[in-house]
Amino acid sequence: MIRLEGLTKKIGTQEILKETDLEIRNGEIFTFIGPSGSGKSTILRLIDLLDWPTTGRILFDGQDTAAPEQVRLAIRRRMGMVFQKPAVLNTTVAKNVAFGLKFRGIPEAEAERKVQDALKLVGLPHFADRKAVTLSGGEMQRVALARAMVTEPEVLLLDEPTANLDPVSSELIENLIIGINKKFRTTMIMATHDMIQGQRLADRIGVIMDSRLVQTGIADEIFYQPKHRDIARLVGIDPVTGGMIVENRGGHAAIRVGDTCFEAMTDLQAGQRAALYIRPEEVTLTMADGMMGTSSVRNRLRGRIKKMVPSGPFVRVSVDCGFALTSLITRRSCAELGLAVGTDVVAGVKATAIHVLPDEGKQPDA
Amino acid sequence: MDDIIQGVLQATDLIVTLNPGVMQIALLSLYISLSATLIAALISIPIGGFIHFHEFYGKRAVIVLIQTLYSVPTVVVGLVIYLLISRSGPLGFLGLLFTPEGMILGQTVLIIPIMTGLVISALSGVDKSISDTLVALGATGFQKTLEIVKEARFAILSAIVLGFGRAIAEVGVAMMIGGNIRGFTRVLTTAITLETGMGEFGFSIALGIILLIIALIVVVTLNIITSGLSSESQKILGGPHG
Numbered sequence: 001m002i003r004l005e006g007l008t009k010k011i012g013t014q015e016i017l018k019e020t021d022l023e024i025r026n027g028e029i030f031t032f033i034g035p036s037g038s039g040k041s042t043i044l045r046l047i048d049l050l051d052w053p054t055t056g057r058i059l060f061d062g063q064d065t066a067a068p069e070q071v072r073l074a075i076r077r078r079m080g081m082v083f084q085k086p087a088v089l090n091t092t093v094a095k096n097v098a099f100g101l102k103f104r105g106i107p108e109a110e111a112e113r114k115v116q117d118a119l120k121l122v123g124l125p126h127f128a129d130r131k132a133v134t135l136s137g138g139e140m141q142r143v144a145l146a147r148a149m150v151t152e153p154e155v156l157l158l159d160e161p162t163a164n165l166d167p168v169s170s171e172l173i174e175n176l177i178i179g180i181n182k183k184f185r186t187t188m189i190m191a192t193h194d195m196i197q198g199q200r201l202a203d204r205i206g207v208i209m210d211s212r213l214v215q216t217g218i219a220d221e222i223f224y225q226p227k228h229r230d231i232a233r234l235v236g237i238d239p240v241t242g243g244m245i246v247e248n249r250g251g252h253a254a255i256r257v258g259d260t261c262f263e264a265m266t267d268l269q270a271g272q273r274a275a276l277y278i279r280p281e282e283v284t285l286t287m288a289d290g291m292m293g294t295s296s297v298r299n300r301l302r303g304r305i306k307k308m309v310p311s312g313p314f315v316r317v318s319v320d321c322g323f324a325l326t327s328l329i330t331r332r333s334c335a336e337l338g339l340a341v342g343t344d345v346v347a348g349v350k351a352t353a354i355h356v357l358p359d360e361g362k363q364p365d366a
Numbered sequence: 367m368d369d370i371i372q373g374v375l376q377a378t379d380l381i382v383t384l385n386p387g388v389m390q391i392a393l394l395s396l397y398i399s400l401s402a403t404l405i406a407a408l409i410s411i412p413i414g415g416f417i418h419f420h421e422f423y424g425k426r427a428v429i430v431l432i433q434t435l436y437s438v439p440t441v442v443v444g445l446v447i448y449l450l451i452s453r454s455g456p457l458g459f460l461g462l463l464f465t466p467e468g469m470i471l472g473q474t475v476l477i478i479p480i481m482t483g484l485v486i487s488a489l490s491g492v493d494k495s496i497s498d499t500l501v502a503l504g505a506t507g508f509q510k511t512l513e514i515v516k517e518a519r520f521a522i523l524s525a526i527v528l529g530f531g532r533a534i535a536e537v538g539v540a541m542m543i544g545g546n547i548r549g550f551t552r553v554l555t556t557a558i559t560l561e562t563g564m565g566e567f568g569f570s571i572a573l574g575i576i577l578l579i580i581a582l583i584v585v586v587t588l589n590i591i592t593s594g595l596s597s598e599s600q601k602i603l604g605g606p607h608g
Contacts, residue, residue: 048502069507077504087495089517099513100503147503 001026001187002047002155007056009042017042018212019056029181029188031202032213033195033222035234039211040191041084044157047189049076077104080148084160086140088132093124093143096132100151118150122176138169145176149186156180158190162197170197177201195235199223207231224279225355232277238326241359243274255356258322262349263298266356273359280316282353283327287337288344297348301325305343308334315339319347373571380572381579392576395553398466399534400584402473406481406533407526409474411515414485414525419511429486435479440538447472448542464545469553472539477529484528488521489514523592527585534581554580 002024009017017039024030032040045051047058049065049072058065060075067075080100088096094115101111119125122142127135132143141161148156158177162170178201181188192198198205199219207215207222215227226232232239243257247270255262255274268274288302303321310316315334317327325347329339339345380388417428449455451462451471462468492514500510515522537555544551546560554577561570 050498050501073504073506076502079502081502083495083499083502085495087493087499089496089513099500099505103504103506103509144499151504 001061002189003059004043004047005057005059007043007046007058008054009046009051010054016211017046017053018210020213022206022213022216024187024189025204027181027185027187028203029177029190029201030204030206031198032189032191032206032208033198033234034193034208036193038208040193040208041159042211043208043213044081044159044189044191047155048079048081048157050081077151078153079155079157080151080153081157082141082144082148082159082161084163086137086144088135088140088143090133091131092128093119093130093132093135094128096143097147097150100147104151114150115146118146121149121180122146123172136169138165138172141165141169141173142176145173145180149180149184152184153186155187155189158188160191160193162192162194174201195223207234209234224353226277228357229275237277237279238324239357240276240278240323240325242323243276243356243359245270245272245274252351253356260301260322262354263351264354264356265352268356268358274356275359277355277357278325278349278353280326280328282349283319283325284348285317285319285327285329285333285337285339285345286348288346298351299349299354301347301349303345303347305339305341305345308339308341319345321347325349369567370571372568374575376568377572377575381576388573388576390549391552391554391557391573392580394466394551395534395555395577396580396584398469398540398553399473399530401470402477402533403526403530405470405474406477406529410478410481410485410525410529411522413478414482414489415511415515417482418486418489429483432479432483432486436483438476438479440476440536441542442538443476444472444539444542447475447539451543463543464547464551466544466551469540469544469551472543473533473536476536476539477532480532481525481529484525485522488518488525491521492517519592523588527588530584530588531581534577 004020004022007017007020008015020043032043034040042051046053049058060078063075065072065075089099094112097115097118098111101114106114115128116125119128122145124139124142124146127139127143132140135143145161161177162173165173174197177188177190180186190201202219204216204218205222206213209230215222215231222231223235226235226237229239240257243255243262245266245268246254246256246261248266248268251265251267253264253266253268255264255266255276257276262276264276266274284297301319301321303319303325305317306320306324307318308315309318310331311328313331314328315331317329317334317339319325319327327347417425447468448463451457451460451468453463462471496517497510497514500513505513535555537559540546540551540553540556541559544553544556546552546556552560554573558570558573561573
């Protein structure tokens with residue numbers, strides 16, 4: 001559907017997008033995730049043909065978009081965009097939604113019907129005559145979504161559509177995004193710094209860090225098999241570094257980290273340095289003096305709780321096992337187990353839950 | 367104090383009795399200043415729009431120059447226009463000196479800088495994200511400009527009202543170019559100057575009050591037109607192809 005080839009963008013001497021190649025497929029929800037200021041909006045603006053790339057090209061359905069403004073306008077009119085901060089014009093909701101139709105010269109009667117349909121789609125059918133500037137942030141964003149959808153775009157670009165919204169409005173918008181994608185098969189390209197949202201909505205994810213697209217893949221690949229340490233950190237994994245592969249039998253390896261020996265799946269061979277990436281929600285905790293059980297968990301590590309940080313309904317528990325290991329457990333489990341800072345626990349990790357990468361050089365105590 | 371009370375009473379009397387001399391002066395003032403405002407608006411809005419929507423070398427300097435011209439004394443504008451349209455001047459053949467049309471020209475030149483400057487400010491006041499949104503919605507360059515001007519309509523109205531205020535209140539241009547000829551180029555401000563010189567304070571105050579009443583009527587009318595633009599009239603002006 002959309003192909004980016006060697007795309008870069010410079011403002012003055014500052015490179016705000018480094019060379020990017022990417023293919024976005026018809027009908028998918030593709031999400032760019034990355035920290036604020038990493039270049040996500042830049043890519044969306046380039047795709048929507050609002051800005052010109054410095055080098056490289058963008059193909060829309062095979063057509064090169066480096067064309068005269070008239071051609072670009074025609075391509076731009078096949079897309080819709082919702083910005084992070086919804087800008088509404090100082091008139092009624094209906095007129096705000098109708099702008100795209102007005103620009104395309106759609107007759108008034110037909111436009112009115114489409115506007116009504118679009119407002120129904122976003123759950124605001126009775127808002128047509130309201131002044132747009134009096135709406136709440138969530139309502140404005142729904143109006144912006146209706147305004148973008150009313151022209152039935154083939155591609156919908158969403159730049160941090162829920163960044164300024166309360167959780168209820170965010171969920172509403174997310175459900176609308178999924179609903180629209182299912183109903184109309186609209187190709188969605190979204191930017192978000194909210195990892196969980198990216199994971200929840202996207203068919204595929206592109207991670208952008210420091211103005212560079214560093215990894216592309218389905219959510220599981222990004223969240224469980226990050227390509228390197230910075231991506232791991234971004235998606236919430238604190239790597240265990242300084243490991244050494246002791247042996248590897250058909251992909252089933254033993255890896256020594258300090259005094260501890262892990263079992264994990266990897267192609268790295270004996271003698272190679274390794275870093276272990278373990279998602280905190282994959283780490284279970286039991287009391288050190290409790291029953292060890294007979295579960296399939298191959299790695300059991302004794303340690304002492306160093307820090308507990310509440311995170312919504314969960315608690316991030318940092319366990320010192322000779323190295324730091326983080327576990328994410330529910331508040332309820334935490335209370336039931338009677339966990340506190342200083343408690344001795346056993347941390348359990350399945351061999352299959354460990355993503356092993358070559359160690360990028362730093363020692364564990366570095 | 368007596369003069370002021372006298373002036374108020376006299377103003378009431380002149381208005382109620384529709385004093386022909388005063389009405390003629392008031393209508394001429396209105397005609398000249400409204401014409402100047404209209405012409406200046408037709409020039410200032412496109413120029414202001416051009417400066418706002420285009421990036422060019424020296425843009426900042428142009429804006430500073432325009433803002434500096436806000437302070438140009440009316441007599442200086444009067445003098446320059448006088449030299450241009452006097453019989454020996456380059457535009458002398460137009461025969462505009464000591465005519466209402468010459469005064470319109472002078473007032474137009476006088477208020478163009480302030481109107482242009484305020485139109486630029488008005489357009490700059492429209493959030494950049496509105497412009498992006500309009501382009502993303504598929505607006506052509508012209509459609510985008512039109513919508514942004516509409517969005518800035520209240521601030522642009524202020525620019526027009528201020529321009530009108532400066533035009534109807536000024537003396538320098540009216541005096542130097544019009545010459546204060548009774549029944550032909552005498553307007554409210556020049557009449558006030560003359561009557562005050564003759565010690566007719568009450569009459570001067572009466573003319574001042576009439577000037578303010580005219581200003582009030584014009585401002586209210588412009589406001590009604592603008593708020594109408596945002597509701598009813600837009601249906602007529604801004605249909606699907608608007």
